[in-house]
Amino acid sequence: MTPRKKLQGLVAATVTPMTPDGQINLSVIRQYVDYLVSEQHVKNVFVNGTTGEGLSLNIQERKQLAEEWVCQGKDKLDHVIIHVGALSLPESQELARHAAVIGASAIAVIAPFFFKPTNKGELIAFLQKVASEAPAVPFYYYHIPPLTGVTIRVEELLDGIKERIPTFQGVKFSDTDLLDLAQCINKNEREQFVFLYGVDEQLLSALAIGANGAVGSTYNYLGRKANLMLQAFAKPDLALAQKYQFLTGEFLNFVIKLGFGVAQTKAVMSFVSGIPMGPPRLPLVDASEEFVVKAKAKLDSIMWPDGD
């Protein structure tokens, strides 16, 4: 899928639908695409990432999901980004080649996190080996140190990256370090890199320092509200944008106290969309019934600004 538009705005980090016995469930992806576009006004997806339990899937499953999202997203979605990062370099390279063949809009790669790169050189070497397998596909570095433990600053990583990775387009920045993000944006004005922020509860702060958009799990079910926040910010109507950020934060603050992660995101997605997302895969375990009841009540109780 050749991207017609610049990648900006909201990108939903998709959940991987699974059957009750834990197999991937491709049969609901078309419905999922239609739901994102019509209900959430979200037309970009990030497949097989954290929310998608990508590192819990085998290579075959990841390929099947990538193909189904690209196929069902044709003429409906603007960008289908495939996360092809893996612990093993050959597997990541195989997924990158596959993403190129099926016409993914872009690929992203997480830092390997079992044997971790100890410096910029080692990380760039890994990323370069993957990116070069898809020489015509835009490449994004997926920075998520809370989960990888790889804390190499992105500002340092970006110095000279285009020479090493000509397809480098930007960063999916899923960390709270807004100093690092600000330095990245400030020092790469000329390069026009795309910075997509991945801590949904702080998106407005990232927009203020120049993030181009966001990739996150909450855009699966709060995408419409997040889009209204983006519009308010662009007007500018900062007070309204703050209101949206406060309210999404109210929900996230509440569910985080209950214990919130990918399994709970799957449960919220199931009751908001009506699409059965099924259970997570071990070591994740299903959200409790108590969580579902409380999260649904909280979400229903939030008084969004008039007109939503």
Ligand SMILES: CC(=O)N[C@@H]([C@@H](O)[C@H](O)[C@H](O)CO)[C@@H](O)CC(=O)C(=O)O
């Ligand atoms: C740790 C984690 O899952 N972070 C999420 C956020 O969207 C997160 O769910 C959200 O900020 C709520 O805490 C994303 O950054 C992850 C992501 O983009 C992905 O699923 O690939």
